[in-house]
Amino acid sequence: MEHLRAVDDPLYAAYVLILVLGLRRGEVLGLVWDGVNLSEQQLWISHQLNRVGDRLLHRETTKTDDSTASLPLPGLCVTALRHRQRTQEDARKTAGEKWRASNLVFTTRNGTPVEPRNFNRAFTAHCRRAGVPVIRVHDTRHTCASLLAALDVHPRVSMRILRHSQISMTMDVYTRIPTPETRAALDWLNRSLDNPSES
Template identity: 30%
Template sequence: MMTVIRKDMKTGKYFFVLDIGRDPMTGKRKQLKRRGFNSKREAKLALAKLQLEVSKEKELSLFKLPFQKYLSQWFEAKKIKLKPSTIQNYEEQIRYNIVPYIGDVRMDEFSESIIQTYIQKLHKGRKLSPATIRAAYGIVAEVLYKASQKGILNKSMLDDISLPRMPKKLRVWTADEMLLFLDAPRRVLNLTRHFIGFSISAQTGMRMGEVLGLRWSDIDFEGKRIFIRQTLSKIGEDSLYGFVDEGKTNAALRVVYVPDALLSSLRVHREHIIRERAVMADEYLPYDLVVCTKNGNWVHPNNFRRAFKVTVQQLGIPEIRLHDLRHTHATFLMENKVNPKIIQERLGHKNVTVTLNTYSHVLPSMQLEAAGTFDELFKSSDHSGDQ
């Protein structure tokens, strides 16, 4: 907002009020008023000098700002381009894995040693998984990098930070093991009612929260596709679960095309749900969920994971985590030469680089096949030269 120099009609003197924004420590708006100038020119010179002083003071105040204050300002701006479920993930990382450890560190106090000690506390003290530590550090590094662009600190301190290694090999099923798992309805006598959710994850690569938040209204049977409009996620500070919208417009939604076999299973499951709804009548909850309890309520992730583990044990196939169904889906597509860009879109990765890095274990065999393709080319070339 432009500062206007005005004349006090009672005294004949000039004055101005300079709005310097909100105090980064208190969040309160601050204004500076100066009066008593004999001419407008004199007031202009005083205003320019004060603006320069305020600018320098703001720079110094950023240097002294606690990290959690700077982080809070950065996060408010960042939220604009994040999905609701991602915002929830960021909030959990900030609340539990960042602020308790480095929230009070002043921006000008950061060093490679402080950051490395922070990583060690998460790794050896909290014993967090490498993926969780990397996610937390990713937020910290982005904030510090932004600060370095404003000259608050030197970004070179981030160059040699050591992070725990990620497991090199994902646990995935072979194609035969996957087929055996999907054939569970014919092989397991007391099959869990939640099996349809496992089947969805295996055949679409959807995340657990996306599967547990899936509604019948999100499925286009004619178009053979699923719209991911909401997820079941942790909400609030008490680790309670609830539904989070994933997008307000169709353009913002992820769309996953599904095979006919899955559509057939979904139709059978829908008939079962319709019968349950009729029996429960008014007691049936109106969530419209595909994976649900007998009264239509959402399924707790812990119960969903337990049911998956029991099913795998009943089938006698190698035990993997529920999330590994997603990895198995992606690996299967990679091995069958599906374009990585298509896999990225199905999985909802930020970009194709994430997809390629995550499933790099498939690439060596693809590299060998690529080399073999050239061998075949040269062989055919040799034969044509003999004729």
């Protein structure tokens, strides 16, 4: 993340949102400024941007109420989005008449929507430059869930952050994360089985 901030990447805030809040690619690329309240530190995911065949579609989400509920914005996200507002305004001024006005948070230097495939390519390139394992953009949701689990965030809270429709989806991640208690229990079991007289 430091590298992205240092090079002033226009998609820095998008990367922050997918890692911290577990947003899907279509959700982050479809995010509209009307759904961002920086003073109240709230975010509403109401739109998605996806490529369907040869068309780029920006449409309202049709997911469950939980998936379109508001999310609190942590300070890191607020700072990144404020920076995005400034860089987008600078891009608008630079583009002049070529600017394509929209309400999208993430746009190209001319104001057009970010092509999802280009977002994937940029994400992959940044992973390589940072020397971290290359993962799919969608896998950042698992990364977010894993981090929440490692921080002992209650599964129901994680379910709300990730906007999973069922707790089983969230628990699937939680059951793969070894907690300190799990490790201690397995160490105790190991000692018991390895040397039964000690237990």
